[in-house]
Amino acid sequence: MGRPDLEPTIGELLDRHGVSRRSFFKYCTAMASLLALPPLAARALASQLRSAQRPSVIYLSFQECTGCLESFTRSFAPTIENLIFNVISLDYDDTLMAAAGAQAEQAREQAMRSHYGKYLLVVDGAVPTGDGGVYHCAAGRTGLDILTECAKGAAAVVCVGTCASFGGLPFADPNPTGARAISTLVPDKPVVNVSGCPPIPEVIAGTLLQYVSSGRVPDLDAHLRPTVFYGNSIHDRCYRRPFYDQGKFAKTFDDEGARSGWCLYELGCKGPTTYNACATLKWNNAVSFPIQSGHPCLGCAEPDFWDRGSFYSPIPSPRWGKAGEVSPAQAGDIAAGAAVAGAAIGLGSVMLARQRIKRYQRQPPQQSEPRNEE
């Protein structure tokens, strides 16, 4: 029986729409695979999801190219329609929603009032803070103003894409608009960074699903990224890794090594310093990923990837590190964002991430991160 005093659970909604248990179990099996859970965890995931309520989601876009949303809408598992209708309640997204103008803003305000303290705020794009924030305005307000208002009643903030996570291209030198990462502007809420330019669609969907099923922010690395997706470097999971170990490298894009599928390290591959799931989940429903297509990894899921010198210069080996290790400068920025996370949801994960940052700061690398100007 439904409970008239509460919103329906996901299970009740599924029953109402005639979704069979086998269909849902299959969906959860795919999700368990996506989340790198043991295959038999699908049953527990199904049970958790069925008893959970759909969280209200407010999606804000700032300085971005809409590539992240384009990526999100191409998720194969779960599909975007399945996610929107069954798992989350997408109450505001000015790109996807039919309403516009005052009606759209009213929908956002209504969702914020109805779910104050509970809704999930998803953000893509950096926020310009220079010159009073005038470089991004919507509905007569600056992006900074809108973000501050929406973050206030959010249970957690999910930053989709490298621009929202670390500033991305708007933040790149010389950063004329004063763009900043969301974690530096929302100091009092749990923040999850889903970086990538764009992020893998299944990683975006999987992060939201993980939040819905567990009711808390997932385990995070020092960059506040879910470790389930960002725990391994591209290099460590790359199918070309055996060639690296044998010292077999492509020297140009058309030499014998390139044609033989050898390692792209000497062509500038940033796989060793980039943490993402491209090598395992891949893209376009696991068809391929950049390295499989013969191009070095650009490192787009890492902070300052645009300012780290040429995409086609090999990275110096002292910069290699373990998952979540960051330069002291980056660590300071991230710590500022995570330092006062006080909400109940995700506090443990945020605290763990902070501990990793502190551990790193006590043992900094021997060589600092080079930037373009160097």
Next chain:
Amino acid sequence: MSTLGHIPVCVEPIGSVLDAQGMVGGGMAAILTELAVLLERLVQHGEPGAIDVRSLPLSPTERMRLIETLGAGEVDIRIQANGESHIRETSIPGVWWSEHRDSDGVLLVTLIEVARVPEMVAAADADLVRGAERLRAVLAPLCAAHGGTTHGTT
């Protein structure tokens, strides 16, 4: 004017490159070893197990050889539940190759399951209860017409 179809393309699977360099075999041996452990656990303790094929760094050639090695058994099940699931018993009883697709035919997940019967095949408890209710609903007018009563709890 040239079209994409006129451009000659030669696709060489990565597996063949790895094969030529003697890099095939380790992954498959590891999977078969794990399957042996899972099967032993099923026999001794009745605990099912599964291996998620997507998470394994297998080359296409290795994957093909794994399927060939496991072979085909007697049972072949197709389930239509928001897309097709194809569950095949391998030549090793208790070891199943399961592929689940969405309604567009896109492959969602591939598992090697070790179980007497994969969980998805069995009807869920809640579905059994609903099935019984539906049967009673169907039977009620028939029984009323013949002056009888339906059996079972409500």
